[in-house]
Amino acid sequence: MTIRPTAAPHVPRELEWAGALVLLGVALSLLAPGATFSRPTFNAFQAIAPEGTWGMGLLGIATVRMLGLWINGNWRRSPTIRCGTAFAGAAAWFGLAWLLAHDGYPGWNTGVGAYAALGLLDVFAFARSSFDQGRNDRRHALARRAAA
Template sequence: MILAHIKQSLRETFPVRASEWALALMLLNWSLILVLNPDLFSDGASYRPLAALMKQDTWALLCLVAGAGRLIFLAINGAWRRSPHLRALGAFIACLFWFQITVGFAQAGTWSTGLAVYPVLLLLDSYNVMRAVTDAAASDQRHQERARVGNRH
């Protein structure tokens, strides 16, 4: 039943949520790159501010959990009433990563290409948070209206 819902939901919502799927996958890919390049933080000057916050393997684990969790939230979207709230949470958590990566690259002072990309990812996911919160509010309103109608009968 849930697989049928996921298939239908994906067909219906992917076009309007493509950026959410892409950004979740990017965070998951970040984890993969950190695992495949264990010396990235120590060898790359742009990553030193991030290394000062946490070890590279910790970043990898957190990116894995956040990216995979967000993909799961997107897959179950609509199967439960609170799923837009989960989408908003997933996008918000991703914003924390994009923000910290952006700040880390800026602090490194290397003016790498990351400064051309990560601020845009942060802005895009900030927009996704707002869209998901709007969807969550609409979901809550529909639920409240159904409850009022149900109480009348």
């Protein structure tokens, strides 16, 4: 009797895709014609970098993240890409939330809660992709030992 390992269960990445797509939407909004940073809410953002710089940085994170999700499972190191971009995404979301919380107006606007929630989802994605990478490394080590 031969015992074969069962196929790994599908682990949905919809939350990671949603976070990447929202980040892409924010990036494209900042890169679109118009002066988003002319609104007083964005004074803290403008003090750090111009609108185009923010847009390109967020676009880079979103693009690399979507590429990592797309190749996920087809390359042993893809969880490392997911892990790194989830960390970058969490930093971006928490940074955006912090800047919106310090916009000079009393109270917090709705972006603070929304961006902080997206940051928490990326922290979860970071933890899950770290676990996935460890599992991949253990599988690879077992396969290497079995082949030897």
